[in-house]
Amino acid sequence: MSAPLRTIDLSREALHDRVKQELESGYRLALVAAHDDGDCLRVVYVLTSGPPDQRLELIVRLDPHDPRVPTLSDISFPASRFERQMHDTFGIVPEGHPFLRPLVRHSHWPEYWYPMRHDAGPTPAMAHDGVPYPFIEVKGDGVYEIPVGPVHAGLIEPGHFRFSVVGETILKLTARLWFVHRGVERMFQGVDVRDGVQIAERISGDTAVGHGLAYCMAVEEAQGIDVPQDARVIRSMLLELERIYNHVGDIGAMCSDVSFGVAHARAMVIREKLFRLNESVTGHRLLRGSIFPGLTSVRRLPTHAELNTIASEFSELIEFITSNSVVTDRFEGTAVLLADDARAIGTLGVVARASGLQVDARHSHPYASIGSAFRLITQSQGDVLGRFTQRSEEVINSLDVIREFIGFSPDLENTATLSKSGPMSGFGVVEGWRGSIVHRVELDEAGLVSRCCIADPSFFNWPALATSLTDTMVPDFPLVNKSFNLSYAGNDL
Amino acid sequence: MTDIGSSLGYGFIASLMQVVLVAIGGPLLMGLMAKVRARAEGRVGAPIYQPLRDLRKLMAKEGLRARYSSVVLAAAPLVVLGSTTLAVAISPLVTTHPLLSASSDLFVIVYLLLTGSITMALAGLDTGTAFGGMGSSRAITIGALAEPALLVAVIALSIQARTSNLPTIVADTITHPVWTSTPTRLLALVALVIVVIAETGRLPVDNPNTHLELTMIHEAMTLEYAGSDLGLITLGAAMRLGLLFTLLVNLFVPWGVATGSSVLGLLAAVVFLVLKTSLLAVVVSLIEVHSAKLRLFRVPELLAGGFVLAVLAVITELVTR
Numbered sequence: 001m002s003a004p005l006r007t008i009d010l011s012r013e014a015l016h017d018r019v020k021q022e023l024e025s026g027y028r029l030a031l032v033a034a035h036d037d038g039d040c041l042r043v044v045y046v047l048t049s050g051p052p053d054q055r056l057e058l059i060v061r062l063d064p065h066d067p068r069v070p071t072l073s074d075i076s077f078p079a080s081r082f083e084r085q086m087h088d089t090f091g092i093v094p095e096g097h098p099f100l101r102p103l104v105r106h107s108h109w110p111e112y113w114y115p116m117r118h119d120a121g122p123t124p125a126m127a128h129d130g131v132p133y134p135f136i137e138v139k140g141d142g143v144y145e146i147p148v149g150p151v152h153a154g155l156i157e158p159g160h161f162r163f164s165v166v167g168e169t170i171l172k173l174t175a176r177l178w179f180v181h182r183g184v185e186r187m188f189q190g191v192d193v194r195d196g197v198q199i200a201e202r203i204s205g206d207t208a209v210g211h212g213l214a215y216c217m218a219v220e221e222a223q224g225i226d227v228p229q230d231a232r233v234i235r236s237m238l239l240e241l242e243r244i245y246n247h248v249g250d251i252g253a254m255c256s257d258v259s260f261g262v263a264h265a266r267a268m269v270i271r272e273k274l275f276r277l278n279e280s281v282t283g284h285r286l287l288r289g290s291i292f293p294g295l296t297s298v299r300r301l302p303t304h305a306e307l308n309t310i311a312s313e314f315s316e317l318i319e320f321i322t323s324n325s326v327v328t329d330r331f332e333g334t335a336v337l338l339a340d341d342a343r344a345i346g347t348l349g350v351v352a353r354a355s356g357l358q359v360d361a362r363h364s365h366p367y368a369s370i371g372s373a374f375r376l377i378t379q380s381q382g383d384v385l386g387r388f389t390q391r392s393e394e395v396i397n398s399l400d401v402i403r404e405f406i407g408f409s410p411d412l413e414n415t416a417t418l419s420k421s422g423p424m425s426g427f428g429v430v431e432g433w434r435g436s437i438v439h440r441v442e443l444d445e446a447g448l449v450s451r452c453c454i455a456d457p458s459f460f461n462w463p464a465l466a467t468s469l470t471d472t473m474v475p476d477f478p479l480v481n482k483s484f485n486l487s488y489a490g491n492d493l
Numbered sequence: 494m495t496d497i498g499s500s501l502g503y504g505f506i507a508s509l510m511q512v513v514l515v516a517i518g519g520p521l522l523m524g525l526m527a528k529v530r531a532r533a534e535g536r537v538g539a540p541i542y543q544p545l546r547d548l549r550k551l552m553a554k555e556g557l558r559a560r561y562s563s564v565v566l567a568a569a570p571l572v573v574l575g576s577t578t579l580a581v582a583i584s585p586l587v588t589t590h591p592l593l594s595a596s597s598d599l600f601v602i603v604y605l606l607l608t609g610s611i612t613m614a615l616a617g618l619d620t621g622t623a624f625g626g627m628g629s630s631r632a633i634t635i636g637a638l639a640e641p642a643l644l645v646a647v648i649a650l651s652i653q654a655r656t657s658n659l660p661t662i663v664a665d666t667i668t669h670p671v672w673t674s675t676p677t678r679l680l681a682l683v684a685l686v687i688v689v690i691a692e693t694g695r696l697p698v699d700n701p702n703t704h705l706e707l708t709m710i711h712e713a714m715t716l717e718y719a720g721s722d723l724g725l726i727t728l729g730a731a732m733r734l735g736l737l738f739t740l741l742v743n744l745f746v747p748w749g750v751a752t753g754s755s756v757l758g759l760l761a762a763v764v765f766l767v768l769k770t771s772l773l774a775v776v777v778s779l780i781e782v783h784s785a786k787l788r789l790f791r792v793p794e795l796l797a798g799g800f801v802l803a804v805l806a807v808i809t810e811l812v813t814r
Contacts, residue, residue: 146623146707153704168631168789257708259700259786265534326697326785474627475789478705 005427007057015045015060016070022047022056023075028346030429030438032082033453034090036118041067041092044453046440048429050364055427062092064117071097078346078460089116104178104492107131115186138164138171146474150179157488161477168473173466177491184493188441188452193219193293196449200439201288204456204490208288209235209242210432211439211490215452217367217428218441219293223418231296231414232368237405238287238298240398243433245274247350247391247398248314250485254388255321257479258330263321270313277306294416301406311399318392331385335480337468338382347464348457349435351484354390355382361431373397373404382468387483434458434487456490500590503754508582508592514763515581516728518770519735520544525771526695526778527702533782544731551724559620559717566717569616570725573609577732580605585660586739587762588751589667594660599647602659602740603640606692609729610636617714624706628713631789635698635710638796639691642803646684649677649806650744652814659740666747673745676813680806682745687799689741691792693734696781698792708786735770738777742769 010018023029027047035042045058060069071094073080083094084103091114094100108126115123137145143166150158158179164172187199200215201208213235220227227235252267275285282290282298290298321327337347342355352359356378363376377393379386425442435457444450465484472480524541531538558566583597591597610632617629651657653672654665666672691698694711703709706716715726743750749765751758787795 144623146627148623148707153706255785257705259696259703260784261530261534262782265536269535324783324785326787329791330785330788473789475708477707 004053005055005057007059009059009061012060012062012069015058016072016075018058019045019047019072019079020075022058025049027054027056029072029076029078029082030436031440031453031455032079032086033440033451034086034092034116035442035451036064036090036116038064038118040064041090043069043086043092044440046427046438048365048438051366053365057427067092068095069093070095073097073099076346077344077463081459081463088114090114091117101134104181106178106181107133115183133176135162135174135176136172140166142166143171150176159488163474163477165474168475170469170472170474170477173469173477175462175466177462177488180489180492182489182493185452185454188449191449193223193443193447193449196441196452197292200452203454203493204458204487205286206246207242207432207434207437207456207487207490208284208286209238209291210430210434210437211454211456212288212291213239214428214430214432214437214439214454215441216291216293217430218426218439218452219428219443219449220416221426221428222424222441222443223293223426223447224423225294225416225418227294227296227416228414229368230408230410231416233405233408233410234296234298234412234414235291236368237301237402238282238290239430239432240402240405241274241278241281241302242287243398244310244395245271245278246433247395248274250482251317251321251388251391251395253482253485254331254384254479255327257482258327260321260324260327263317263324263327266317266320270310270317273310273313277302277310294418296414298412300412301409302402304403304406307399307403307406311396314392314395328385330476330479331388332383333381334384334476335468335472335483336381336383337464339380341467342382342464345464345467346460348460349431350387350390350394350433351461351464352435353378354386356380359436361429361436365429365431367430368405373400384479384483432457434485434490435461454493456487456493458486458488458491461486462491500754501592503588504590504592504594506756507588507590507751507759510759510763511584511586511588511591512578512581514587514766515732515735515739516578517545518767519731519733520548520728522735522738522770522774523701523731525774526781529775529778530782533779544727548724548728548731551727552721554720554724556720556722558722559622562620562717565612565615565619567722569612569619570718570722570729572612573729574725574732576605576608576612577729577736581732581736584736584740585663585743585750586736587759587766589660589664590752590754591660595658597659599644599651599657599659599662603644603647606733606736607636607640609733610640610692613711613714613726616718620717622717624709624713624716627707628709628711628716631710632714635691635792635796638793638800639688642684642796642800643688643692645800645807646681646688646803647744649681649803649810652807652810653677659744663743663747663750664752666744667750667752673747675810677806677810678745680802680809682741684799684803684806685741685744687795687802689737690777690780691796691799693737694730695777697784697787698795700786738770738773739766742766742773 027049030048031046033044041062041064043060047056086092088105108128110124146163148161150160160176162174201212203211248271252264255263278287279285337355339356342352360376375397379390428439430437438455440453442451524544528538528541580602583591583593614629614633617625650662654662694701699710751762
C-alpha cells in the first residue's frame with residue numbers, strides 16, 4: 001500500500017537542478033532530513049506528490065569536515081527554513097542562503113555546538129552571549145515596536161512576537177520560536193520502535209493520533225509490515241476523531257477571542273462530550289495508546305446515535321455563531337492569506353485549504369483507500385471567516401467519514417506480524433487536523449530507531465501567519481493567531 | 494443658622510452614605526454582572542461578593558512599582574480614587590441634597606470623571622511599556638468620543654430643567670414625571686447607555702475579563718500595577734461603574750431618591766437605588782452576553798452614533814419647548 005518510492009543518490013552539484021525540475025513537475029518538498037553516519041553527513045530530501053501517491057528521496061552525501069550544500073532557498077521557501085534548521089543542529093552550511101539567521105539555535109547555545117552530530121556529547125553549559133536576536137527593524141515616522149511574549153497571560157505555549165506597528169496597523173510581524181525545543185529528534189535515537197510511540201504521541205499534545213500514526217507508518221514501512229485494511233480503517237477513524245475535537249475547540253476559542261463567551265462555553269460542552277467519547281472508544285481522552293507499530297486496538301466504535309447528537313449540537317452552535325453580526329464582522333476580511341502567498345510559503349492543512357489550496361494528505365496520499373464520504377473541502381477567501389468555515393465544514397465531513405467507517409464494522413483488534421526484512425527506513429505521511437505531518441524513520445541492525453525526522457505542518461505554516469497579518473490591526477492578532485492555531489511544540493521539537 | 498447647620502449635617506451624612514454605598518455597591522455590581530454572565534454560559538460562577546474579596550486580597554498585598562516609573566504611577570491610584578470619590582459624594586445618588594449640592598454641576602461631574610481617565614492614561618504611559626502606551630492611546634481615543642456625547646446628552650436634560658445642576662435636574666424630574674417620556678429623554682437615554690458602556694469598559698467596547706493584552710483597553714493601562722495600588726485602581730474603576738450606573742437610573746427613573754431631609758427617607762432611597770442599579774446591571778450584562786467585542790475601528794462609529802443621538806436630543810428639546 002505504501003507509495004511507489006524512487007531513491008536517487010545525487011552529487012552536491014546536481015541537487016539544485018534536480019529539485020527544481022521535480023518541484024516544477026508537481027512535487028512538494030515534504031522534509032529535509034540530515035543524518036550523521038559518522039564518516040559522512042547524509043542529507044535526504046523527501047519530495048512527495050499525489051494523487052497518484054508518489055515519493056522521491058534525493059540523497060546527498062557530504063564530508064563531515066566541510067559540510068556544504070547548495071541552497072534551494074531560491075526555488076523553495078520551505079527549503080530555506082529546513083536549511084536553517086540543518087545549519088543550527090548539524091552545522092551543514094547552505095551555500096548562498098540569503099537569510100542564514102539562527103532558527104532553532106537561541107543565543108545561549110554555545111556557538112559551533114551542533115546537538116545532532118554523533119560527537120555532540122552531553123549538553124554543554126548554556127550561557128547567554130548577550131547578543132539579542134537581530135530582528136528586522138522597520139524604520140519610519142511613527143513606527144514603534146510591540147514585543148509580546150515568550151511568556152503570555154493565558155495558558156498557551158511560549159513564543160515571542162515582535163510587531164512593528166503604525167498606530168494600530170501591523171506593518172510586520174516576526175515570530176521568534178523554539179522556546180520549547182526539547183530535542184525530540186535526539187530523544188528518538190536508540191529507542192525501541194514500540195517505545196517511540198510514547199514520544200511521538202507527545203510531540204504536540206493535541207496531535208497524539210497524527211504524530212503517533214505518522215511514526216507508526218514510517219516504522220511499519222521500515223520493517224516491511226503490511227497493515228490490514230481493518231486496522232487502516234480504525235486508524236483513520238481515530239484521526240478524524242482527533243480532527244473533530246480540535247476543530248470544535250478552535251471554533252470555541254475563536255469566539256472567546258471576540259469575547260463571545262456564550263458560544264465559547266457551548267463549544268467547550270461539545271468538546272467535553274467528544275473527550276468522553278474518545279475515552280470510551282480508546283481508553284484515553286486524547287486518543288493515546290491505540291496505535292503501535294503493527295498493532296491497532298480500540299475498545300469499541302462510536303455509535304451512530306452519539307455521532308448524530310454531536311452533529312446536531314454542532315450545527316446549532318455554528319448557526320448561533322454565524323447569526324451574530326458582530327462576530328461575523330470581526331471574522332470577515334480579517335487577515336487575508338492570499339492563495340498565491342499560501343502556495344509560495346508552502347502552507348499546509350486547514351489554513352491552506354481556507355485559502356483555496358487543494359492540499360490534503362487524505363486526498364494525495366490515501367491511507368484507508370475506501371469510501372466516498374470524504375470530500376476535499378476548500379474556501380476561497382482566506383480570511384478568519386474562511387478558516388472558521390473551513391473548520392466547521394470539516395467537522396461535519398469528518399462525522400460523515402466516521403459514520404462510513406463504522407459501517408464497515410472493522411475488527412477492534414488488529415495485529416500484523418513483523419517481517420524484520422524491511423528496507424530499514426520508512427516514511428509516514430498523515431493528514432493531521434492541522435495539516436500534513438511527516439515522519440521519516442531509520443532503524444539500525446538491532447531494530448532500534450537510529451533517526452526519526454519530523455515535520456509538523458506548523459513548521460510550514462508559521463511564516464504564513466506573519467504574512468497574513470500585514471495591514472491587520474493589533475487587537476485582531478489574538479483572533480488571527482487562534483484562527484491559524486499553530487503548534488509551538490510541534491514546530492520547536 | 495440651625496437650618497444651615499442641619500442641612501450641612503444632613504448633607505454630610507448623605508454624602509458619606511453615598512460614598513460607602515458606591516464603594517461597596519460598585520464591586521458588588523461587577524460581581525453581579527459576572528454572575529449573570531456565568532449563568533448564561535452555564536457555569537455556577539463566583540459569588541457576587543467575589544470582587545470585594547479580591548479587593549481585600551489586593552489591599553493586603555505589598556505594593557510593587559516598576560523600577561523606572563515616576564511619581565505619576567504612584568499618584569495615579571490616589572487621584573483616580575479621589576476624583577471618583579468626590580464625584581460620588583456630590584452627585585444626586587440617594588438624595589437631591591448631598592454635600593456641596595450647589596457645585597454638583599454636570600460639568601463638574603464630567604470633568605471629575607475626565608480627571609480620572611486622563612490620570613489613568615498618563616499612568617499607562619509612565620512605565621514606558623508597549624502595552625501601557627497602547628492602552629492609553631485607545632482609552633483616550635474612546636474617551637475623546639465618549640465624553641462629548643456624555644456632555645451633550647446631559648445638556649439636553651439640563652435644557653429641559655433649565656439648570657445644569659444635577660441634583661436639581663433629578664429633583665425637577667421627580668416633580669415633572671412627564672419629562673421622562675419625552676423624545677428628548679429617550680434619545681438622551683440611548684446616548685447615555687452607549688457612553689456608560691464605553692466609559693466603564695464593558696462589551697461590546699472593551700472586555701474587562703480578557704487576558705489577551707493586545708486587545709485590552711482599560712486593563713492594558715493597569716498591567717503594571719500590583720498589590721494595594723492595583724486594589725485602589727480596581728476600587729476606583731468599580732466606583733466609577735457604580736456612579737455612572739446610578740446617575741443613569743436617577744436621571745431617567747428618579748423615583749426613590751430622597752428629596753426631603755429625613756434619615757428614614759435616605760434609607761428608603763438606598764433600598765430603591767440598590768434595586769434600580771441591580772436591575773440595570775442585569776440588563777447591561779444580558780446585552781453583554783449576547784454581543785461580541787466590536788472591531789476596534791467600529792467603536793468610534795458606535796460612539797459617534799451616541800453623540801448624534803445626544804445632539805438630536807438637544808435639538809428636539811430646543812424645537813419642542
